[in-house]
Amino acid sequence: DQQVKQNSPSLSVQEGRISILNCDYTNSMFDYFLWYKKYPAEGPTFLISISSIKDKNEDGRFTVFLNKSAKHLSLHIVPSQPGDSAVYFCAAGTYKYIFGTGTRLKVLA
């Protein structure tokens, strides 16, 4: 069973608009939720995280929202820039981190 799911394999957004990436999870015991950006042939780059005791965390253009009742996590990028084009992974865990399968974001100039 897939404990962390990213149901949208791809997303296209116009430059300057908001990008919203979604993630669903099944295990209510996860303590930490993270978002990563990945380019080909590179390691994942950490973007932003949130602990299970919070419902929102912001860092510059990136905001993560956690809805524990719905077991749903989202990443908002505002404004989106062409350099944001990459594959984005969500992850959840405490010691055993489980990753989603990724969403490919394309920001159109």
Place this chain on the structure above:
Amino acid sequence: NAGVTQTPKFQVLKTGQSMTLQCAQDMNHEYMSWYRQDPGMGLRLIHYSVGAGITDQGEVPNGYNVSRSTTEDFPLRLLSAAPSQTSVYFCAIREGTNTGELFFGEGSRLTVL
């Protein structure tokens, strides 16, 4: 990459051969882990360690061995490589105890023929 060094960056093996992927960190972090990434599969946890002498299995541990004799190093061993182990392998550390953030190395691409 937060002081995480992976070697080698590329390796080609024949089925049945053994090898060790090395992961070293210079920041004295207790938590280290190994992931593999395959197309369409995201990153899957192989093994992790919360300190010297302590290791545990992740989602896909079969075919891999680990040990943690020092804080700095967390090698991943393939005792008898199989084509299904062709993948990109990433080592990750966790810097803090209050944030849960993982920081990854640059990866090791392994091909098993």
